[in-house]
Amino acid sequence: MASPIEFAPNTPLGDALVILGAAGLVIPLFARFRITPVIGFILVGMLVGPFGLGAKVEDIPWLSYVTISDPGGLAPWAEFGIVMLLFSVGLELSFGRLWTMRRLVFGLGALELIIGALLIGAVLFAMGNSLATGLALGLALALSSTALVLKITDTRTPVGRAALSMLLFEDIALVPIIFLLGAMGSGGEGADIWRTLMIGGLTVGALMVGGRLFLPILFAQAARTKSPELFLAASLLVVIVAALATAASGLSPIVGALIAGLLIAETDYAGEVESMTEPFKGLALGVFLITVGMSLDLDQVWNRIWEVTLAVVAVLGIKAVVTGTILRMMGARTGMSTETGILMASPSETTLIVLGTATSVGLINSDAAQFWQIVTALGLTITPLLAKLGKRLGRRIDRAAPATEDSADDTVPRAIIIGFGRVGRMVADMLRNHDKPFIALDADADIIAQGARDGYPVVFGDAARGGVLSHLHVDRASAVILTMDEPYSMQRLVRNLRGQYPDLPIIARARDASHAALLYKAGASHAVPETLESSLQLSEAVLVDLGVPMGFVIASIHEKRDEFRAQIMVEGGLDEKPKLKSASMRERVAE
Known part of the structure; x- marks a missing residue:
């Protein structure tokens, strides 16, 4: 019968526990005081290393359990x-x-x-x-x-791009x-x-x-x-x-x-790979810096x-x-x-x-x-x-423009479509028709493969993992469009996005009016119920066939959509009511 694994000092397992334990202490402690953990990792390495407390093991034997002396x-x-x-x-x-x-x-x-x-x-x-x-x-x-500079700087700024190239x-x-x-x-x-x-x-x-x-x-x-x-x-x-x-x-x-x-x-x-390996990246940096301190x-x-x-x-x-x-x-x-x-x-x-x-x-x-x-x-x-x-x-x-460099960015903002099924592909087609840049995200490998074959800019990833959207630079997206048919996941994602990016336009697909109200509460800029849109499209077809001019049909459709949205927000207990734009629409039609 194999003997159980025992923790012993100055063994690979003991050293591993000391290093990982030190990393686990540094990250929350220094984050609490808003100090970069880089210095903390090195200081902890100096403390528990063979030239720190590790040198005192002969005099104080129990230190061998919390230090590395080799x-x-x-x-x-x-x-x-x-x-x-x-x-x-x-x-x-x-x-x-x-x-x-x-x-x-x-x-x-x-x-x-x-x-x-x-x-x-x-x-x-x-x-x-x-x-x-x-x-x-x-x-x-x-x-x-490379490890520290890229951790500190933003590679989208002139300083970051120059540092990255070197x-x-x-x-x-x-x-x-x-x-x-x-x-x-x-x-x-x-x-x-x-x-x-x-x-x-x-x-x-x-x-x-x-x-x-x-x-x-x-x-x-x-x-x-x-x-x-x-x-x-x-x-x-x-x-x-x-x-x-x-x-x-x-x-x-x-x-x-x-x-x-x-x-x-x-x-x-x-x-998706970057999101899932992000914890290993932080751990690797900590381990390396601890060994530097040691x-x-x-x-x-x-x-x-x-x-x-x-x-x-x-x-x-x-x-x-x-x-x-x-x-x-x-x-x-x-x-x-x-x-x-x-x-x-x-x-x-x-x-x-x-x-x-x-x-x-x-x-x-x-x-x-x-x-x-x-x-x-x-x-x-x-x-x-x-x-x-x-x-x-x-x-x-550069006192004349102290903050311009930090906000410099040579990338055109693009929309992010989350979910590339039937609805997501339709949104992508409309954006493409109007020359609006976008990228689509989906967690279904087959959908991604088909979208790539059809020439769409699509990537694999689970939007619930924050690192995936960060990789797509959601902080500078022109809008986020949520089209997946997962009500609870969508509400959670809208809430998280609104909490992190207060000014980000978030347009979400809703199943019905009650779901739309929940999405508005979560922070969506627009929530579009499928039942409403199908009714409006049917009404549009009827009015046109009855001989109503197309311009007035479009104006009335917009008016009804705004009224319905206002009703959803009021029934959902939201104080902010959208401003109706139908009058201006009618004026444009009349002109």
Whole structure:
């Protein structure tokens, strides 16, 4: 008989419970005081890590149950966090979006990384480091944090778009950087590097082709089961397979995770996958940041406080100046350039990966690697503060228009149709006839497949999951049209939407007058009972056949519709009564 699983300190299960427990404490505690959890995760990591309370285990044995004293046990957790973060980054993008941003990505992004790396490397070379060591450290420290920057900024603003383009190039450049360091280091054989590059390239190509062929089929089958658990399992399976494939070929597993996200982003199921994996994204960020905090040796920081401070200030200053100057030369406003430069100044989570690679091939000794890991961890810790400082300075510089950047958006608002059955498709046809942009959402995989074949912009997703509508940018939608035949779900969705977006037009299909009254109470802008519309259409046909002029028929139909709507709202106990528009309609007809 198998023995039951027991919780024991300094075991994988014990470490898992400590890390997950710490994450569970940080999120609600810091949310209560409206403080970014980024700092909280790092502080908690410092507290429970091997250089914090974990160092006191020998003196106080019971601390072993709430701390981690083995630094080597942190590596798998940090890698898991980075893998999930890069997957979420890929989900927020797509190959189409990447292609439209190619000039920013391969222009601005390449300049920012190369110039920043060369300047940092030149400073380190001038301080007595070898050319190879200076270049390795320059490439590592020139990287910026994808996980934190994208969490802080809005990629629809000019600052966010510029940051996203640079971060994308850095993520793409990570693999070539690792190859370059391997070739430069004493442990790198040229033949091995090229063999790995060839095998890795073939693996990536196979993932791209296989993903485009099989992912739509996989997610369609998972969606037809109507099982959220199976859908989530399919999503995680794709991430695991892609990460294992790239790891087996010699590449980093984060490359596979990024590709998995990009491939899923191309399918009609991207919004649903993003919604269901959102909890994992927050957990992954927390786990990674906790491991960053655990890696900080406060005694070493204190003993070398002036060196560490000087290094942090130098790295932040060089990167901020380089990024801001490049943006300014490319025509960006001074305030926007300043804000972006400061936002992108701190090192990255991938800096730790590059430092590890450089150390393993002999380009950096272990003492130097530990020093720069401390600099990186401190830089990550103050990233939220840098973001606030950059925004404040940027607005002060652009005092004439302090808030325009935050509201900038180059995307035309579109209507969101929830439910793409008979009614939803009719609404879509009318919007298309009048050249009004829209996107449709449905939880039936077969309906989505047929709509896509017919050329409609449709995506799979359950609107009850808030993340799905957020993925479709409901905050800037021109209207939301609810056409599904699910009265209770519709009322709940209308109530949630109205609570989050007070000014959003919400038009809902109702079964009858009583259902319409409930939808108005929930916050619908318009609720259209099917029984009323069928009666009005029948009346219109009768009046026209009896010889009444079409203009007067239309006016009377509108008048009756407004009267009926007012009656519904009064019977429903709503104080606000709609203003009738029939008189103006009659005046227009008369004219």
